[in-house]
Amino acid sequence: MPPADNQLPPPDxxxxxxxxxxxxxxxxxxxxAFVLFVMQARGVFQPTQRLLLVxxxxxxxxxxxxxxxxxxxxxxxxxxELGDDGKAHLxxxxxxxxxxxxxxxxxxxxxxxxxxGASLRAFSGLLEDPPLPDGARRDVLSGDASxxxxxxxxxxxxxxxxxxxxxxxQSTLSSxxxxxxxxxxxxxxRHGALNALLGSEKNARQVIExxxxxxxxxxxxxxxxxxxxGLMDKAELSVGELAQLLGEARNALKKADAIxxxxxxxxxDLDMLRNExxxxxxxxxxxxxxxxxxxxxxxxxxxxxx
Amino acid sequence: MAGTSSSARMRxxxxxxxxxxxxxxxxxxxxxxxxxxxxxxITGRGLxxxxxxxxxxxxxxYLLASILISTVLTRIVAVTAASYGLSHLALEAIVRVLVLxxxxxxxxxxxxxxxxxxxxQRLGRPAxxxxxxxxxxxxxxxxxxxxxxxxxxxxxxxxxAVAYLVVHGISQWALADYARLIGQVFDPTxxxxxxxxxxxxxxxVGIAPTTVALDAGPLDPVVRQMRVMARLLLMLMVxxxxxxxxxxL
Numbered sequence: 001m002p003p004a005d006n007q008l009p010p011p012d013x014x015x016x017x018x019x020x021x022x023x024x025x026x027x028x029x030x031x032x033a034f035v036l037f038v039m040q041a042r043g044v045f046q047p048t049q050r051l052l053l054v055x056x057x058x059x060x061x062x063x064x065x066x067x068x069x070x071x072x073x074x075x076x077x078x079x080x081e082l083g084d085d086g087k088a089h090l091x092x093x094x095x096x097x098x099x100x101x102x103x104x105x106x107x108x109x110x111x112x113x114x115x116x117g118a119s120l121r122a123f124s125g126l127l128e129d130p131p132l133p134d135g136a137r138r139d140v141l142s143g144d145a146s147x148x149x150x151x152x153x154x155x156x157x158x159x160x161x162x163x164x165x166x167x168x169x170q171s172t173l174s175s176x177x178x179x180x181x182x183x184x185x186x187x188x189x190r191h192g193a194l195n196a197l198l199g200s201e202k203n204a205r206q207v208i209e210x211x212x213x214x215x216x217x218x219x220x221x222x223x224x225x226x227x228x229x230g231l232m233d234k235a236e237l238s239v240g241e242l243a244q245l246l247g248e249a250r251n252a253l254k255k256a257d258a259i260x261x262x263x264x265x266x267x268x269d270l271d272m273l274r275n276e277x278x279x280x281x282x283x284x285x286x287x288x289x290x291x292x293x294x295x296x297x298x299x300x301x302x303x304x305x306x
Numbered sequence: 307m308a309g310t311s312s313s314a315r316m317r318x319x320x321x322x323x324x325x326x327x328x329x330x331x332x333x334x335x336x337x338x339x340x341x342x343x344x345x346x347x348i349t350g351r352g353l354x355x356x357x358x359x360x361x362x363x364x365x366x367x368y369l370l371a372s373i374l375i376s377t378v379l380t381r382i383v384a385v386t387a388a389s390y391g392l393s394h395l396a397l398e399a400i401v402r403v404l405v406l407x408x409x410x411x412x413x414x415x416x417x418x419x420x421x422x423x424x425x426x427q428r429l430g431r432p433a434x435x436x437x438x439x440x441x442x443x444x445x446x447x448x449x450x451x452x453x454x455x456x457x458x459x460x461x462x463x464x465x466x467a468v469a470y471l472v473v474h475g476i477s478q479w480a481l482a483d484y485a486r487l488i489g490q491v492f493d494p495t496x497x498x499x500x501x502x503x504x505x506x507x508x509x510x511v512g513i514a515p516t517t518v519a520l521d522a523g524p525l526d527p528v529v530r531q532m533r534v535m536a537r538l539l540l541m542l543m544v545x546x547x548x549x550x551x552x553x554x555l
Binding site: 011012013016017019020021023024026027030031034037038039040041042043063064066073076 | 350351353354355356357358359361362363365424452455456459460463483485486488489490492493497
């Protein structure tokens with residue numbers, strides 16, 4: 001294409017080369033500074049260690065999502081892949097300076113909110129435990145706020161129905177509240193809680209009268225029991241006499257024991273006497289037989305056959 | 307009927323031929339701009355003049371406007387997000403919408419409105435005149451393209467600073483979080499898309515006004531310039547839409 005001579009040159013601006021060079025230099029510096037800033041913000045210049053988190057689902061997690069500890073970002077998801085075990089493998093890069101917050105006992109959670117992406121959180125209960133090694137693999141506990149919403153809605157619906165039933169005019173709660181109101185009214189009445197408990201003022205008055213009678217009776221009983229020459233004093237005297245009587249009875253028993261000893265000895269003499277009597281009787285029997293044999297009117301004892 | 311269809315075919319053929327010429331012209335302009343041999347002292351002076359026209363003279367006004375719009379938009383988004391309990395998403399939304407999408411487009415449009423009339427006035431020629439050499443177009447193409455990049459970069463960085471100040475105030479304690487957020491937004495994919503978008507905007511704003519040199523003919527110069535501007539706007543929209551859709555495919 002041949003050059004044309006009829007066209008106008010570009011506008012002539014004073015010190016244009018200088019201004020243009022300055023502009024380009026500033027822009028170039030700004031671009032370089034911004035690129036370095038972004039690289040630093042992405043942790044390119046920081047030494048990092050790897051952590052593999054295994055989750056049931058990677059839904060809501062994106063490359064670049066942060067892993068937080070106590071609300072502070074300490075790591076970043078650099079890769080997400082579907083593992084051979086069918087689970088989501090989240091590769092996390094944690095700067096070595098921040099890795100001290102992760103311990104072998106740390107727990108990792110993946111929480112999905114209703115709005116926004118999922119949040120990965122680390123919890124380290126025991127900071128004295130050994131630090132998490134580089135390349136460690138941990139399972140993630142999942143919490144899904146939106147997953148429970150249908151169930152929650154169903155429960156709330158049931159709850160509302162129950163509430164309606166409870167607060168209906170003819171409901172048990174309503175009648176209970178009415179009774180409670182009556183009860184509280186009775187509580188504030190003349191005889192207070194007694195009236196409320198017994199149902200009527202007449203019953204309450206009877207109970208109060210009965211209590212008064214019982215009080216009077218107790219006063220009298222106290223006087224009779226514990227007063228001077230009361231039942232208790234007499235009982236004490238009786239107990240003393242009883243002790244004396246018991247002593248006498250003990251002596252009487254001792255004497256009876258002695259008499260029994262004498263009786264025992266007498267019974268042994270009786271045996272001897274009895275033997276002598278028996279011998280005498282035997283001799284008398286023999287003498288009688290001899291007399292019978294010698295007696296002339298002795299009968300003959302013979303057996304005559306027909 | 308046959309006459310109508312043949313005329314439509316002819317029109318479409320003519321349209322295709324014109325688009326082919328435009329594509330070839332654009333490609334050769336890019337090649338010329340990338341060839342070190344194209345640059346000499348006169349070209350450099352012209353380029354500096356166009357850069358000053360598109361960027362230096364525009365910079366104060368454009369920076370002021372972008373800071374003002376950034377402040378207002380950031381405030382609106384931050385307050386709206388806070389009222390819905392989504393404050394943690396506000397800054398990311400601002401950075402994505404403002405810095406990645408609106409500011410490059412606004413910079414391209416500002417530079418186009420500033421340099422295109424001058425370019426078209428200088429390069430327009432009556433019918434029968436020979437078109438200008440590619441080397442003569444370099445100050446206009448490269449100068450305008452450079453102006454787009456300068457304005458987009460400087461106003462983008464100022465918008466990032468304004469967004470931080472509006473949301474966190476003059477406090478250094480949220481800087482680490484903000485840096486992490488910017489690092490998260492400018493991941494390798496998004497950084498590449500942003501760079502490509504900026505480059506394409508610059509190329510379109512640089513080349514589109516120079517295509518007036520191809521349209522020598524009986525047309526009224528004003529109509530010719532309007533066609534060039536419409537072509538420029540269409541190309542900007544096509545690039546914006548393509549780069550919005552492509553990363554999500």
